[in-house]
Amino acid sequence: MKEKQVVTPFRSVDHQHSTCLNSVLVTAEHYCQQRGLKLTPLRRRVLELVWKTHEPVKAYDILQTLQAEKKGAAPPTVYRALDFLQQQGFVHKLESMNAYVGCGAPGQHHTSQFLICHICGVVAELDDYDIGELIGSKADSLGFKVSQLTIEIKGVCGSCQAA
């Protein structure tokens, strides 16, 4: 059986985000290179903006930042870049928040269970095989075939509970 795994943990107090962000970008470049995909400067910048923090980011905010940096960053190109990043698994969309969050395991097939802190907004991502199996079999008993299995769980993270 597959191990339960934490895809993206909650930030630790001593989390080095610049190192974290750097490795995300290096991984993305490597991934695209191997598959003959183009990580254009815009796609790279959008990925960087989604990963600016571990909190979900709205497409609108990304657009605002890009427009401030470079006049004429048109909404469709930004949305297309987000689509690309989502398709390649570099970012996930949190439907309940209509916002994007970076994935800690891009290119690796996984289901996602997101733990979302409603106080500070930080997100952790889990890939628990058992949860997927359980839901799959319950759905199956109703003759329902699951095509997307993303779960968004709201709550309070450890550091907010401590504060």
Ligand SMILES: [Zn+2]
């Ligand atoms: Zn980080």
Ligand SMILES: [Zn+2]
């Ligand atoms: Zn993921």
Ligand SMILES: [Zn+2]
């Ligand atoms: Zn929190």
